[in-house]
Amino acid sequence: MAKSPRERYRAQVRTEIKERAWEQIATAGASALSLNAIAKKMGLSGPALYRYYSGRDELITELVRDAYRSLADTLRTAADEGAGLAGLGHALRAWALEDPQRYLLLFGTPVPGYHAPAEVTGIASEVMEVLLDASADLTADGTATPSTPSTPSTPFDAYLADHRDWAEAHPAPPAALRLALTFWTRLHGVVSLEVAGHFATMGFDPAELFSAELEALLPPAS
């Protein structure tokens, strides 16, 4: 397991490059990422970075991978600490606001020339798995009986039961599939508009809107 000093150094430089890249993304946005500027801030000159990353796309891919992993870990930790779907919602928003550009890198406008490799879908599905777990818990416990499910059954539930590639082999009932999906899209609707600054001049607190949407999403608490 003991790596050669060469590899240790290489890995260290790669992580420092990523750190600088995150700083730059946090301030200027993902598509303004400049390998040259990173090199200059690290005290070396442009082409040196190409020893560590074959190009801008490979760096972005690794950043996307790390971001998905960070999100998955955040949600997984929250879930392990007993947070329900509501807790996951707030953890998601906190994670997004912690570094808005990181959120936009994953769920915002795709970076112009860049296309994500199939590799990242694996980690992305891990995020969905946490959501499905929490959704299944919510639809299964409490008042959930076949006759009075905690969330009303809709035609779209039936449709999803037949189009659940994204849920893979997860043992979640159709209502849980729909809940996880709408959890994602509705919260993304609020969070993405918030981090893009579209609520800035509207005169209300985005946190209030987010909480309202989250509560509307969940079955009645009592």
Add this chain to the structure above:
Amino acid sequence: MAKSPRERYRAQVRTEIKERAWEQIATAGASALSLNAIAKKMGLSGPALYRYYSGRDELITELVRDAYRSLADTLRTAADEGAGLAGLGHALRAWALEDPQRYLLLFGTPVPGYHAPAEVTGIASEVMEVLLDASADLTADGTATPSTPSTPSTPFDAYLADHRDWAEAHPAPPAALRLALTFWTRLHGVVSLEVAGHFATMGFDPAELFSAELEALLPPAS
């Protein structure tokens, strides 16, 4: 009213520049917009464009303004033709899918160096006005009485009644404010993820999800 030939020519060139810009945005995305490429396709050389637009930012501002106007006109026309809030929803999605990059230019990740001037908020509020009109119609007609509103009243409704800068002087009840706002955020959640391609490998039709969200948003039809 008759403009000088100089101004006529100038206006014509400006619109042709915008047309080329839209073509370029539709294919490569907003942040990949290149004045040089536009000039080359128009048969003239780089710096000539600076006679018509002071820079990339001014061109983007005009594109944003036109896009907002196009969306406002589309929704306004749909509303005038008798479409309710559901019709506006489908009109919104159709408008977004017609040119995904145009939608992302307005509601997606902000363009790196660019900051929208206060001018465009006027047209943006026109979009919101159409939404508020349709929402007010829906919350006011039919079964809407003070005791049994068609949409249940929530604490967030009360909060919005006190934070309605964005609604200006529109005579919409709190429930309509909330309806218009959630209409926007929820549909944006679905549409933005769809145009960004996040549903591509998930195995279901985004149109189904969109319709389901739209129906969940509206009061029971019958």
Add this chain to the structure above:
DNA sequence: CACCGGCGTGATAACGTCTCACGAAAACGT
């Protein structure tokens, strides 16, 4: 200790925005 492979550099190419000085052409006033 000698070797050689990884590492950093400068030069180069291609493309981007944007400024400037210059020449040509068109519209304007007389």
Add this chain to the structure above:
DNA sequence: ACGTTTTCGTGAGACGTTATCACGCCGGTG
């Protein structure tokens, strides 16, 4: 109808980006 003046388009250049190349150097490896 003719000069004047404003506008337009061009080429050159400064400065930025990504990315590739040949070269020298230093350090881990045998």
